[in-house]
Amino acid sequence: MAQTSDSSAKVIPLPHQAGPAKVGDAGDEHRRAEAELVERCRQGDQRAFRTLVERYQRKVFSLAFGLLKDPDEARDISQEAFLKAHRHIGSFQGTASFYTWLYRITVNLCIDRKRKVGRGSEVELDERLSHRQVGSPADVLSAQKLSFNPQRVAQSSELRHRILEALAQLSEQHRAVLVLREVEGLSYKEIADSMDCPEGTVMSRLFHARRQMQQLLSDFAEDAEQEGAE
Amino acid sequence: MAVADDKLSKLFDNELTSDEAEALRQELSVEEQAKLAALSDLHLAVHDAVETEAASHELDLWSQLEAKLALPSTVVPEAPVIPLRRKLLLRTTAVVSALALAASLLFVLRPATSPGSSCDVEELEVIGSGATVLQVADDRGNDTTLIWFDHQEEDEWESL
Numbered sequence: 023m024a025q026t027s028d029s030s031a032k033v034i035p036l037p038h039q040a041g042p043a044k045v046g047d048a049g050d051e052h053r054r055a056e057a058e059l060v061e062r063c064r065q066g067d068q069r070a071f072r073t074l075v076e077r078y079q080r081k082v083f084s085l086a087f088g089l090l091k092d093p094d095e096a097r098d099i100s101q102e103a104f105l106k107a108h109r110h111i112g113s114f115q116g117t118a119s120f121y122t123w124l125y126r127i128t129v130n131l132c133i134d135r136k137r138k139v140g141r142g143s144e145v146e147l148d149e150r151l152s153h154r155q156v157g158s159p160a161d162v163l164s165a166q167k168l169s170f171n172p173q174r175v176a177q178s179s180e181l182r183h184r185i186l187e188a189l190a191q192l193s194e195q196h197r198a199v200l201v202l203r204e205v206e207g208l209s210y211k212e213i214a215d216s217m218d219c220p221e222g223t224v225m226s227r228l229f230h231a232r233r234q235m236q237q238l239l240s241d242f243a244e245d246a247e248q249e250g251a252e
Numbered sequence: 253m254a255v256a257d258d259k260l261s262k263l264f265d266n267e268l269t270s271d272e273a274e275a276l277r278q279e280l281s282v283e284e285q286a287k288l289a290a291l292s293d294l295h296l297a298v299h300d301a302v303e304t305e306a307a308s309h310e311l312d313l314w315s316q317l318e319a320k321l322a323l324p325s326t327v328v329p330e331a332p333v334i335p336l337r338r339k340l341l342l343r344t345t346a347v348v349s350a351l352a353l354a355a356s357l358l359f360v361l362r363p364a365t366s367p368g369s370s371c372d373v374e375e376l377e378v379i380g381s382g383a384t385v386l387q388v389a390d391d392r393g394n395d396t397t398l399i400w401f402d403h404q405e406e407d408e409w410e411s412l
Contacts, residue, residue, distance in 0.1 A: 079311055080306070080307075162257055181297075189298065189301075204302075205298065210265065225258060228261065235294055236294060
């Protein structure tokens with residue numbers, strides 16, 4: 023039974039509020055400037071396209087890297103995504119942001135790449151998982167903190183690789199949602215636009231991706247403790 | 253009352269309005285606060301792992317993209333206007349020559365003309381007179397034969 027917190031615990035810092043800055047938070051000015059760049063690209067202005075590439079290349083690469091785990095593949099996909107965006111910029115409606123459109127291209131390319139090399143077999147299993155009721159007794163978020171200090175991740179390449187390994191065990195769809203949320207900081211709506219699916223599906227996938235990651239990383243924490251004891 | 257995990261997730265992801273978020277914060281139990289802290293740990297771990305690892309790789313997409321984007325404009329082939337004209341000229345000459353040859357052959361090999369059924373004309377010559385036999389179609393669709401005599405003077409024949 024959950025206990026109601028007392029008045030001293032009223033103000034709970036939500037760590038995610040200090041998380042990654044949302045790309046969409048830049049405001050109307052940013053959107054106008056971006057729309058102008060897109061329009062110039064449509065008219066064949068390569069300098070405008072260069073600005074867009076330089077603005078988003080790191081984000082697109084991070085997304086592709088988070089999904090593929092291979093820097094060379096991620097670089098290839100990033101290039102392909104920008105080439106595709108350039109080729110089809112005339113058909114970009116402008117109803118969604120340019121970057122959500124670009125992320126959609128990138129996610130689709132990554133999923134296609136994974137499927138081509140035959141690593142997409144786990145999608146069906148995970149898709150079944152994602153349709154289960156969120157919050158059912160067998161499937162709740164863990165209240166356990168990670169046994170390692172997350173701040174250490176930046177210093178420890180071994181920790182990073184273990185986390186990336188855990189990420190690689192998720193299905194493409196779950197990994198994509200998790201990376202778009204945790205790394206790129208997109209809202210549910212923006213993720214839904216990027217992945218061309220309903221917001222409810224985003225929530226469900228995100229929940230299961232987090233739950234799986236908690237399980238995978240708690241195993242790792244136990245391993246680490248055992249290794250330390252030995 | 254326990255807060256459902258989906259609401260906790262929405263709170264963590266800033267997907268609630270400020271009023272909703274504030275109301276929910278009032279209800280959180282210790283366990284639910286711990287869940288939020290665990291979500292925060294996971295966020296930091298995933299974010300930092302991917303960002304740090306991705307940032308360790310050099311990235312200059314533009315230099316390669318620029319080359320690829322420039323490629324179509326530099327390799328556009330010039331339209332082969334002159335060869336095409338020559339080809340058309342040769343073809344036209346060949347076709348005209350062939351037609352002229354065919355026309356000549358048809359002219360030479362055409363069947364000999366014979367009197368039509370509408371009007372056949374034959375010339376007869378007898379001593380002392382000449383006659384022309386005409387066979388023409390009448391109004392009823394039948395043939396009618398006309399013989400036109402052209403009488404000549406005896407002395408004329410004698411002089412022949």
